[in-house]
Structure formats: structure tokens, C-alpha cells
Amino acid sequence: MKRSFGPLLALSAGLLLLVGCTQETQNKLSRAVQNYTGTDGVLDVYAGEKLVKRFIKIDKISTAMSTNGNTPRPYRFGYGVLDANQNYRQDPGERKVYFEFSDYSTSYIFYANPMD
Numbered sequence: 001m002k003r004s005f006g007p008l009l010a011l012s013a014g015l016l017l018l019v020g021c022t023q024e025t026q027n028k029l030s031r032a033v034q035n036y037t038g039t040d041g042v043l044d045v046y047a048g049e050k051l052v053k054r055f056i057k058i059d060k061i062s063t064a065m066s067t068n069g070n071t072p073r074p075y076r077f078g079y080g081v082l083d084a085n086q087n088y089r090q091d092p093g094e095r096k097v098y099f100e101f102s103d104y105s106t107s108y109i110f111y112a113n114p115m116d
Helices: 006-019 023-037
Strands: 041-047 050-058 061-065 072-082 096-102 107-112
Touching: 041 072, 050 096
Parallel strands: none
Antiparallel strands: 041 050, 041 107, 050 072, 061 072, 072 096
16 A cells, blocks of 8 residues: 655645744734634623623734834724624624724723634
8 A cells, every 4th residue: 555645745844834934924824824714703892890792703803004004003803793692692683793992992802702
């Protein structure tokens, strides 16, 4: 029986290439993979200790960039389903919305959906 080492060699070459990259390049590659595969994240927004909003089915949160694209703006944005009853499920009437929040004033936690 003949064995094929092609996939193993490709994986090894990819790992060596990744190890040689800078941390920023590795982060960009990771975000590219996440953008392709999605992450199905959850974003909880708090007012003090009280949970006031929950967004589910978020694939990424992005940092807004200035018009010329060189300077990050002080807010983040994304798209997700507004989970009005905060049950981690998209119920009838709950739809995908655009959201943004300030880096300066919003208390939030972003995490993977524990119900999936």
C-alpha cells in the first residue's frame, strides 16, 4: 500500500510559514480565517452590573477607521441579531442589526455562544 505524504508536507510547510510571520501578520491571517468561517459570537452590553443588551450570531467586531484609513476611530461596530429576551436564540421578530459602541464608555463582553 502506497502512502501519500502530500497533505502532510503541505501542512508542515504552512506551519513553518506561519511560525516565521510577525505577530501582526499572524493576527491578520487569523482574522481572515474567522471572517471566512465565522465565529457565532455573543456580545453582552452592561449598564453597571445589569445586562441591558445582548447580540448573538456575530461573526466579527471591527474597529472603525478614519476616512483615509490610517487612524482607528474610538468605536467598534458589527452586525448581529438583537436577542431581545436574552435567551441566546433568534426568536420570531428578532433580526440582524448593525451596532456600534464607544471604546470609552461601553462596558461589554464578547464571547462564543454557549448554546451552540
